[in-house]
Amino acid sequence: MTLVLAVVAGALIGLSLGALGGGGSILAVPVLVYLLGQSPAQATTGSLVVVGITALIGAVAAGRAGHVMLDRGVVFGLVAVGGAVLGANASARVDEDVLLVAFAALMLLVGALMAVRQLRHGRQGPQHAARPTLDDPIITFSPTFACACPRALKVLVTATLVGLLTGFLGVGGGFLVVPALLLGLALPLSYAAGTSLVVIAITSATALAVRAGVGSAPDWGAVLVLTLASALAAVAGARIAHRADTRHLSGAFTVLVLAVAAYTATRAVPALV
Template sequence: MSVVLAVAALPCGLVIGVLLGALGGGGSILAVPALVYLLGQSPHEATAGALIVVAVGAVTGLACHARGGRVRWAAGAVFGLLGTAGSFLGTRWSAALDPTALMAAFAGLMLAVAATLLLQGRRKAREQKEAPGRQGRQEAPGRRERQTSGARRYPARIAVTASAVGLLTGFFGVGGGFVVVPALTLVLGLEMPVAVGTSLLVILINSTTALAIRAGTGALDWPLLAGFAACTAVGSYLGNRLSARLPASALTRSFASLIAVLAVGMAATAIPRL
């Protein structure tokens, strides 16, 4: 690994880690374009290497959220294990796809993520405006029971969502937190901070499963990935600490705008070569 690549890996890893720790996902989607366009990896190498970066960042963020009691281990483990079949299929399909087509598809994924994050940001902004009117209200009777029984009431929906997340992880080398967090909130009824923490457990399970499937399929630049992942771990810790001090809606909107710009650039590069 050259000195230039080592220096380039530092800020990339830090930014991805900060976003992963602050948002519980989403930041990992920058790993693949960073590895391809800044660090010279092939698309297939990047989607495999990104899984290592995602897993390391998820471990760091998970440890921080666990200390704060924001992880539901049973729900996260079940959700993650249900996605292993999708992860297997996604990994196989990705390996058989033309590299240029893979990057074009990744650009489409990034646009979808940007739209999703913008919608989430608007919803969070509305909730913040409505929060003063809800102060002093007691938690509705049975709310905790509804949260813990979500998995029993919607088993098919959870299985489909978990499989889709696993498919995305295996195919694109991303954590899928942008799908996991709203799924844990809407389907299982978890509060947003708990959903963010629990999503990191799901991301860890999906990424390690996809990485195990890819083992032995090609050579990886381990020194480069180790440095990248180490910076991601540091950034994830910082992002977790900053999440309580930065406006979540503003952070989400800024990140979504960045993803959209990158997606347009990737599409403009890949589509003409199809």
């Protein structure tokens, strides 16, 4: 029964990551804690494996479909590395009950943001963007130095927050990456979703490297089953994003995230008090 739950949960995580560029990865920690019996510390470490590998495979699938701007994803991911290191180090010093309460609060925020985005897209209708062309760079050094500093600051702050959340709570942070790529790097939504997977893969790998050897290791068997199911579903999700309007899928995942957030909060808050 545990194996079946891991497969189903992994499929939901991967489908969301591949099709939407985020949202589903935040389910990995509650799944590992409440369905697979891991401690919060083990779950946030195991989640990095699930999210990182799934994002990498999803990014490859999205790239083949032409929905990844690799150079921008790599740059954003490298900027986020510092935050990932800080977050991973901080996580090892926080009580596990506090970790779960923080995670529940984050899930509620993510669910609310997904709901707002879903409502906005519902009013605008489906959009099918052409492949973007390179706009004016944020920073140039030749022939003279120039800086679009407001955009640069927006990217720096958002990338650092993404890294911190990834390192601290083991989440991908796609709900932050996608808007940052939309606003800071001027990518259309379909390309922002695919490119965000590159960022998530980089920050997850960084945070996992920092956490290696710190604290108790998760049950790698359960983590690998969850990862395999998630990775396979991410490939399917990337194909769905390329061929279909994902608004209905986004709405379903919004409801799921809010439900899991409420459940996590009812379990975590009493334990803290």
